[in-house]
Amino acid sequence: MAVRGAVPEVIWARPERTGRGPRPAYSRDDIAAAAVRIADARGLDAVSMRHVAAELGCGTMSLYNYVPRKEDLYELMMDAVAAEHVLWEPGGDWRAELMRVAHQARSLMRRHPWMPRLMSPVYGFSPHTLRYLEHCLACLDPLEAPYGTKLELIAMVNGVVTTYVRNELDTAERVRALPWSQDEETAVRGAYLARQVASGKYPRLAEAFAQDPGPVDMEAVFERALGRVLDAYSPH
């Protein structure tokens, strides 16, 4: 591996092992799993080269034999969680199956709340992400549409899932870095928002708050939004 100078390359194009030299102590999967474990338990910001190395039980700089840059570690992580997608043999109802895909993606992200922050098209090239994408396309086989439209639809569904999970979990993830608790945070922000809305500067917002529907069922909101999007892509 070596290649100490900075050379443009994709981590997936690097062979895990070249034959020469002592055999590596860890696999790429080991490393990804360690990083994911840390991110799940202590948040994405706790994923540092040092912490991951410690979790693996090796020296910090040894990690760089496997992962040339930290960015590539993120890429490994995203691929590792993409591998958690459970795929199936698609039947005929593309709408129902895309719904199932979306629900699975949602629960995946809720299991790994740092995912929305790492969501990016540049991670869309990893093996398991490609596999996931291919599966989505397979689900869409019954849909009469050019591939361009299908890809747009898949991007839209993934976008909706990401957006909604982020909206749901972002405060929780963000508050990890803050020196106070989430309850204090939401309380303080809620009080300020209430004060602002009561100021009279935002009449419609005030009205919206007045007809308070109680606690919002995030699951239901997501389901509704997703259904609308899928309808939008259904042949009238």
Place this chain on the structure above:
Amino acid sequence: MAVRGAVPEVIWARPERTGRGPRPAYSRDDIAAAAVRIADARGLDAVSMRHVAAELGCGTMSLYNYVPRKEDLYELMMDAVAAEHVLWEPGGDWRAELMRVAHQARSLMRRHPWMPRLMSPVYGFSPHTLRYLEHCLACLDPLEAPYGTKLELIAMVNGVVTTYVRNELDTAERVRALPWSQDEETAVRGAYLARQVASGKYPRLAEAFAQDPGPVDMEAVFERALGRVLDAYSPH
């Protein structure tokens, strides 16, 4: 301001000036503008307390008189760009006006490519964001729907805008941190993707690539996606 201990608070609830002591040399707007200038020119990762202080022309630690934590600096930045929204007196066609809102939001984000990364519900409380939200609600006055639905629609539109701009610009923003150029990055990733697709493991993806429609018009893709979403919320 003092308040040196870590106390839960929203920056907007802190008075800019208390009367006692020497008058502050900078306003919140000055600081936000400096940070935005840096983020626009050198990327979000260049927005450090030191750099912002230098841009303002003051010592690093003086910044902490105005901004208790870096997170709050981000909040100032998001409010500053939210202030760039040009609002208008809404007429009667809510669909057309939400379309206009979305297009404006898109060009705003393209002007400040770091925005998608900072998009989060916790920044939704800032004065100018509330103003923007109120304006969206005003545009939706003609729509017969409970406020809950209206807010969901607005969230959806903002989500779509964010997702699409991110997809469009993320590589460009990300490559700033890399030691090589964007052209090299896209070339290397493109080559790898082509190799993977040609491997036969992803037949539908291969087919999709085969019917290559040439360069994609991002503007058109966005317009189409947005139209579909708005249709989904129109009374049948």
Place this chain on the structure above:
DNA sequence: TCCTAGTTACGTACACCGTACGTAGTGCGC
């Protein structure tokens, strides 16, 4: 079979980050 080149392993070091804390100077409210 031995040699050597390329690999793994990892400690040290550097530049940068956010920010706690101490200290000095300033000007409003009492």
Place this chain on the structure above:
DNA sequence: GCGCACTACGTACGGTGTACGTAACTAGGA
């Protein structure tokens, strides 16, 4: 006019990513 709350800011600490040097190891070619 006194005192106190504020501004200003230098220093310092613990964290980060990672360049680089060095030692140990192992497979391929002679």
